[in-house]
Each structure stands twice: as C-alpha cells, then as structure tokens.
C-alpha cells in the first residue's frame with residue numbers, strides 16, 4: 001500500500017481555489033484526518049488503512065475529502081465560497097458533474113444519495129469555518145481533473161457599491177463617465193435634429209442636451225461676494 005494521497009479530482013479542486021483566490025486563508029483547510037478522525041469512519045481517513053464510509057477496488061491509499069477555508073478573500077465574509085459551493089452543488093444536481101459524494105457547509109449537507117438538496121447537518125462541526133467536499137470511491141471520477149468551475153464572480157452588494165464609488169471618483173472613472181455623457185445615441189433628439197454634417201441625428205448625447213439647456217436659459221449671475 002502506497003500513499004496516502006488525496007484523490008486527483010480533489011487535488012484539482014484545491015488547485016482551482018488556489019488559482020482563483022491567491023493569498024486565500026488556508027487555516028481551516030485540510031485533507032488527511034487527525035487522530036480524532038481516525039476513531040470514526042471518515043472520508044478524511046486513507047481508504048486502505050483507515051475507517052471510511054465506502055470502499056474502492058484498488059490498493060491505492062487514498063483520502064476522499066477536502067476542506068476549504070471560508071476566507072477566500074480578505075473581505076466579503078463567506079459569500080465567495082458560498083457561491084462556489086452552490087455552483088458545484090448545482091453542477092451535481094443537474095448532472096453536469098458526478099465526482100462528489102457530498103458537500104457539508106454552514107450546517108447543511110447535500111449528497112448524491114438524495115439528489116443534492118440541502119439537508120440539516122447533524123454532525124458535531126457545523127462547518128461554518130470551512131466547506132467539506134467528499135469525493136466518490138470510483139476510479140474514473142477520482143481521476144477526473146476537469147475544471148470544477150471555481151471562479152471569483154460573487155460580489156456582495158456592499159463590495160460592488162464601494163468599488164463603484166471609488167472608481168467613479170478616480171481619474172479613470174471620471175474620464176469614462178465623461179465619455180459616456182458625450183456619447184451620441186443616449187437621449188432621443190428633438191424632431192429634425194441633425195449632426196454637424198447635416199445628416200439626421202435621432203439620438204444625442206447627454207452633453208448636447210445639457211448644452212442646449214444652458215443655452216436656452218438666462219444665466220443667474222451670482223451676487224458679488
């Protein structure tokens with residue numbers, strides 16, 4: 001018996017988290033079980049030498065579980081990992097992936113045993129500091145390292161608002177917003193409006209409208225200081 005090794009599909013999953021979230025906190029990461037795990041049946045135990053919920057038909061001493069720390073980013077809480085967990089769970093529920101046996105996350109467990117809905121998890125650790133992924137004990141899926149779809153797309157509303165606010169006041173943001181205001185094709189033009197070359201101009205820029213408004217009103221002269 002060689003090893004122990006983490007099954008290849010979960011090595012690939014961990015590599016995807018590493019690649020998508022460089023600098024992520026790995027404090028609650030894990031794969032091979034500690035002494036406590038070895039007292040009970042766990043996918044974190046090496047399958048040829050430890051107690052596991054399933055058996056396979058090879059002699060490779062494999063671990064079939066991976067824990068990923070919730071802190072994929074410094075900010076944003078667990079939202080990013082939650083989005084990845086949901087993406088992976090839904091891929092299994094819709095038959096696009098079949099590599100996992102179960103996922104445990106935030107007091108819930110989803111499993112291929114019952115079609116991947118979330119059920120309440122009654123184990124001791126409620127899994128709020130990490131997500132647990134168990135792989136199947138099937139050679140073909142153990143060795144399947146195709147992409148899992150981990151990606152940094154989930155952004156909280158608060159993060160988005162903060163980013164947009166800082167962008168809008170940056171030089172790049174001001175320049176981009178100014179170019180939008182000057183772009184033709186935003187606001188319906190008055191009937192008969194033309195471009196400088198005489199061709200019809202159905203839609204004008206916000207800057208054109210503002211210029212026309214300014215030209216049509218009598219400026220209020222501020223009182224002398």
Ligand SMILES: [Ca+2]
Nearest residue numbers: 047056060062
């Ligand atoms: Ca094995």
Ligand SMILES: [Ca+2]
Nearest residue numbers: 025027069071
């Ligand atoms: Ca952490």
Ligand SMILES: [Ca+2]
Nearest residue numbers: 056058139142
């Ligand atoms: Ca195996």
Ligand SMILES: [Zn+2]
Nearest residue numbers: 065066067132
């Ligand atoms: Zn675990």
